[in-house]
Amino acid sequence: MHRTPSAAPAGIVHLGLGAFFRAHGAIYVAQAMAASGGDWGIIGVSLQSPGTRDRLAPQGWAYTALELGPKGETPQVVTVLRDVLVAPEDPQAVLDAMAAPSVRIVSLTVTEKGYCHEPSTGRLNADHPDIRHDLQNPLPKSAPGFLVRALQARRAAGLAPFTVLCCDNLPENGHVVQGVVLDLARLIDPGLADWIAGQGAFPSTMVDRIVPATTPADIDRLAALTGARDEAPVMHEPFRQWVVEDRFCAGRPDLGAVGVQLVADVTPYEHMKLRMLNGAHSSLAYLGYLAGHETIADTVADPVFAAFAQRLWRAEIIPALTPPPGEDLAAYAGALAERFANPAIRHRTWQIAMDGSQKLPQRILGTIAENRAAGRPVPGLTLAVAAWMRYVSGRDEKGAPIEVKDPLAPRLAALWRDDPAETVAGFLALAEVFPKALREDAGFAADLSGALRGLIADGARAGVAAHG
Helix, strand or coil, X not given: CCCCCCCCCCCEEEECCCHHXXXXXXXXXXXHHHHHCCCCCEEEEXXXXXXXXXXXXXXXXXXXXXXXXXXXXXXXXXXXXXXXXXXXXXXXXXXXXXXXXXXXXXEECCCHHHHCECCCCCCECCCCHHHHHHHHCCCCCCHHHHHHHHHHHHHHCCCCCCEEEEXXXXXXXXXXXXXXXXXXXXXXCHHHHHHXXXXXXXXXXXXXXXXXXXXXXXXXXXXXXXCCCCCCCEEECCCCEEEEXXXXXXXXXXXXXXXXXXXXXXXXXXXXXXXXXXXXXXXXXXXXXXXXXXXHXXXXXXXXXXXXXXXXXXXXXXXXXXXXXXXXXXXXXXXXXXXXXCCCCCCEHHHHHCCHHHHHHHHHHHHHHHHHHCCCCCHHHHXXXXXXXXXXXXXXXXXXXXXXXXXXXXXXXXXXXXXXXXXXXXXXXXXXXXXXXXXXXXXXXXXXXXXXXXXXXXXXXXXXXXXX
């Protein structure tokens, strides 16, 4: 496939041009432009490698988004991209794009670890290697570094700041990114930090759509379906949701015209999604992987795991939530169960299991801490944390090696001991993962040790059956 890209100036730069944004935010922006106009084309930025750029360039930046429904597949061609830059190849080109007068929004999907922060506190990790580099060099490596240096360039040029729109699964993600950016800016130039704080905008968002990794078989199947070869398609479920705090400093596309929920407070929506969808997803991923299930759909096709998920929602997650306006949490859980069971979505357990040290604080540990403070038991979520600990040991239930992808992987593997209580003590000492309330909770340590001991003795499926 090939399209001639538009020559109109871009209104958005997006850092971290992965499959999720191309299957979610980019489609919303394209539809908002079609509905209400505006020059909101997107320049994508790959912060790590040139693969996405190299696949999209011969196609004129166009790609297919393939909806995977239970009863069939529906393709649409997305042409909202204007260019794709690769930051390690030319960081100055990225800064120039972000500093262009036409750019009014810089959005991000760089995963939890991309913000170089401490997940347990939300503050900048000034000792992160990329942050140390960015403090010493005007051409950055990190996402926070690009934001700060681009805003610095705009200030020097007499331009207003752009809105920073985080689209990652972080609680209060706009607040977190603002804090990280201001922390870094203060270390570079306190006056710059004051300018960003006074004139910039960091709205929080909640994003939701299951986007499984694209496989070579998907590419071949799409070519047969459409008659055109696309080397950079994205796969996605039919469901989508985007809740955005309506606080922009330089304008925005008409997102409300295409179904985006523009609200004053995103927090209850993000808690609902992070804890109910992502918390259950991660729990099923670790336990399902250990039990030998390849995908989430395979996992919940096992009635033991399906019952376990229902109990997590009903007894452990929903009691710790305040429903967003107009939302029925029991109905939301029912919709999640249907989405997880969609056989067309091959969302692999290993994919969801990546970067657990960055994900667990907001997906699971916060729920555990709130429940324990209220005196409510959380055996299922505790079992999920034990499964994560077993997973990051680097060996599965049969002793086979696991390729663990996590920024703390070597440290996590080194914590494993023959005695489950010693293993738990080592993990609970990780202040960057576990909140203080859980690190100091002897009852939680005992429960977690018992759950881990059971996993080792009986296996994941038996442990799930006992808590279903």
